[in-house]
Ligand SMILES: Nc1nc2c([nH]c(=O)n2[C@@H]2O[C@H](COP(=O)(O)OP(=O)(O)OP(=O)(O)O)[C@@H](O)[C@H]2O)c(=O)[nH]1
């Protein structure tokens with residue numbers, strides 16, 4: 001099963017917004033950049049806007065593709081489209097009851113993310 005996923009690295013100054021995946025979700029208990037699966041025939045950018053509205057309550061206005069990462073979790077193959085999101089209306093929050101946090105890019109090192117995120121976190125820190 002190959003799934004396309006859109007995820008937003010929401011940035012405000014030097015802070016980045018992260019969320020904790022619920023324990024019953026795939027890769028549960030790990031931190032993530034909010035987002036989710038693209039629906040059939042849905043473009044990645046439309047999925048990104050929809051997911052960030054649903055999960056964080058923001059309307060994104062300025063964003064760009066950062067990196068595409070393909071990863072095989074064994075039970076699931078994902079193609080993750082990570083976007084840097086630098087413009088948005090509204091204040092991001094955990095709309096689905098998930099724990100959320102604003103952290104500095106350097107702080108990302110102290111959080112556990114799914115394996116596919118490793119290169120993303122490293123690239124963000126390298127650029128900070
Ligand atoms: N949102 C998000 N998903 C990630 C990240 N890294 C990563 O490997 N994933 C994987 O991408 C897949 C899809 O994400 P998701 O579970 O958020 O999808 P969704 O919001 O549509 O969830 P749902 O099916 O529970 O409604 C999951 O298998 C998840 O483990 C990340 O940083 N953010």
Ligand SMILES: [Mg+2]
Nearest residue numbers: 034035036037
């Ligand atoms: Mg999601």
